[in-house]
Amino acid sequence: MALTNVMMGKHVVLNTINGSDKLKRKLRDMGLTDGVRFMPVLKTKNGPMVVEIRGTRLAFSDQVAAMLDVTPLNA
Numbered sequence: 001m002a003l004t005n006v007m008m009g010k011h012v013v014l015n016t017i018n019g020s021d022k023l024k025r026k027l028r029d030m031g032l033t034d035g036v037r038f039m040p041v042l043k044t045k046n047g048p049m050v051v052e053i054r055g056t057r058l059a060f061s062d063q064v065a066a067m068l069d070v071t072p073l074n075a
Contacts, residue, residue, distance in 0.1 A: 003040065003049065003060075003068040011039045012070035019067040027068075030058060037073070 006012055014036050017024045031053050032038075038053035048059035060068075 001070060001072065003051075003065040003070050004062060006040055006070060006072055008040050008043060011037055011073040013037050013073060015069040015071055017067060018069060019064070023064070023067070027064075031056070032058075032068070 003012065014032055014034060016034065017027055017032065019027075036053065038051050040049055040051050041057065042050040048061055049065045050057055050059045
């Protein structure tokens, strides 16, 4: 499921990044590695999606958020 389809405040696990090698490398350098657990915390109508990962908040455009394949967690 794409990150853009996840409800705010719901923890997810990153499965894969669907994008160019350059984008994958950049996001991995920012802490988005396969299997990492994080939570989307804010999404405005025309703004970025903000996620909290490892105690840090990162903002992604809708296009980048759509490339992040995640699995929602129940807890």
